[in-house]
Amino acid sequence: MSMEKNVFLEKLKTGLTKTHDALAKNLDHLLFGKKSLDKELFEELEELLITADMGPQFTHDLINDVKEKINRRELGDTRQIKTVLRERMVAILREMEKPLAIPKGEPYVIMIVGVNGSGKTTTIGKLANLLHKDGHEVMLVAADTFRAAAIEQLEIWGKRAGAPVIKQKMNADPAAVVFDALGKVKSGYSGVVIVDTAGRLHTRVNLMEELKKVKRVADKEMAGAPHEILLVLDATTGQNAVTQAKMFKEEIGITGIVLTKLDGTAKGGVIIRIASEFSLPIRYVGVGESLDDLRAFDSNDFVAALFD
Numbered sequence: 124m125s126m127e128k129n130v131f132l133e134k135l136k137t138g139l140t141k142t143h144d145a146l147a148k149n150l151d152h153l154l155f156g157k158k159s160l161d162k163e164l165f166e167e168l169e170e171l172l173i174t175a176d177m178g179p180q181f182t183h184d185l186i187n188d189v190k191e192k193i194n195r196r197e198l199g200d201t202r203q204i205k206t207v208l209r210e211r212m213v214a215i216l217r218e219m220e221k222p223l224a225i226p227k228g229e230p231y232v233i234m235i236v237g238v239n240g241s242g243k244t245t246t247i248g249k250l251a252n253l254l255h256k257d258g259h260e261v262m263l264v265a266a267d268t269f270r271a272a273a274i275e276q277l278e279i280w281g282k283r284a285g286a287p288v289i290k291q292k293m294n295a296d297p298a299a300v301v302f303d304a305l306g307k308v309k310s311g312y313s314g315v316v317i318v319d320t321a322g323r324l325h326t327r328v329n330l331m332e333e334l335k336k337v338k339r340v341a342d343k344e345m346a347g348a349p350h351e352i353l354l355v356l357d358a359t360t361g362q363n364a365v366t367q368a369k370m371f372k373e374e375i376g377i378t379g380i381v382l383t384k385l386d387g388t389a390k391g392g393v394i395i396r397i398a399s400e401f402s403l404p405i406r407y408v409g410v411g412e413s414l415d416d417l418r419a420f421d422s423n424d425f426v427a428a429l430f431d
C-alpha cells in the first residue's frame with residue numbers, strides 16, 4: 124500500500140472514530156451483554172441502528188434478515204448478529220462503489236451541485252488535483268456567481284491544483300460562464316471541465332431553476348454535457364444530507380455523490396442510509412481541507428473504518 128493511501132486511510136479511520144464508537148462499541152455492549160434473541164433485543168438493535176443514522180429501510184431489512192436466519196436456525200448466538208450486520212453493510216456499499224471513469228483526450232464536463240457549505244468548492248480543488256495526478260488536463264468554471272468570495276475561492280484552489288479558471292463578474296449569469304467554458308471546448312480543449320455552482324440563492328426555486336439552466340446550456344453547447352452531475356453532501360449533517368439527496372435527485376437528476384467531512388463526524392452511518400434509499404454511486408469521499416484529502420470511494424476501507 125502506498126504511503127499516500129495509508130495516510131488517507133488513517134484519516135478516514137480517525138475521522139470515523141465517533142461513528143465507529145456509536146456503532147461498533149454500542150453494538151458490542153448490546154450483543155455481548157445479552158444471551159437471548161428476543162423482542163427486547165430487536166428493539167434495542169433497531170434503536171441503535173436508527174441512532175447511528177442508518178435509516179429505517181436498512182434497519183428494517185437487517186432485522187428481518189436476522190429473524191429469518193433465526194427461523195432457519197442459521198443464527199443461534201446474539202454475537203453472530205454483528206457478522207450479519209457487517210455483511211449487509213459490505214453488500215450495500217459495494218454496490219455504490221462505482222468510480223468515475225473519465226476518458227482521456229476528450230472533453231468531459233462535471234457539474235458540482237449541493238447546498239451552501241457542503242464543500243463544493245473545496246472538493247473541486249481536491250478533485251482537480253486528483254485528476255491532474257492521474258494525467259488529466261483540468262479547467263475550472265466559476266458558475267457560483269452569487270458571491271464574489273466564491274469566485275476568489277475557486278481561483279485560489281485553481282492555483283493550488285494548477286488548473287485555469289474561467290470566470291465572469293459577480294452576479295453574471297452562471298449559464299453564460301459555462302457557455303464561455305464550452306467555447307474553449309469548441310476551439311479544441313479536450314480535458315476535464317469542472318463547474319462550480321451556487322448552493323444558495325434568494326429562494327430554493329431560483330436555485331433549482333438556475334442549475335437546470337446551466338445543465339440545458341451545457342447540453343446545447345456540447346451534446347451529452349454535463350457528463351456527470353456530482354452532489355456534494357456534508358456527512359456531519361446526517362439526516363439533512365438525506366433530504367438534500369432526495370431534493371437534488373428529483374429536481375436536477377444527479378449521477379453521483381461526494382461525501383465530505385468524514386474527518387470527525389459521528390454521523391458517518393448516514394452513508395448506509397443514502398446507499399440503501401437512493402442507489403446512487405458514491406464517487407468520492409473527503410476527509411479534510413487540504414489538496415490531498417479526496418479519494419475514490421472504497422467500500423472495504425469504509426466498512427473497516429466503521430466497524431473493525
Ligand SMILES: Nc1nc2c(ncn2[C@@H]2O[C@H](COP(=O)(O)OP(=O)(O)O)[C@@H](O)[C@H]2O)c(=O)[nH]1
Binds near residue numbers: 238239242
Ligand atoms: N473538515 C473538513 N472540512 C471540509 C471538507 N470539505 C470542505 N470543508 C470545509 O467546509 C467549508 C465549506 O466548504 P466550501 O468548499 O466553501 O463549500 P461550498 O459552499 O459548498 O462551496 C470550508 O471551510 C471547507 O474548508 C472536508 O472534507 N473536511
Ligand SMILES: [Mg+2]
Binds near residue numbers: 243244245
Ligand atoms: Mg463554494
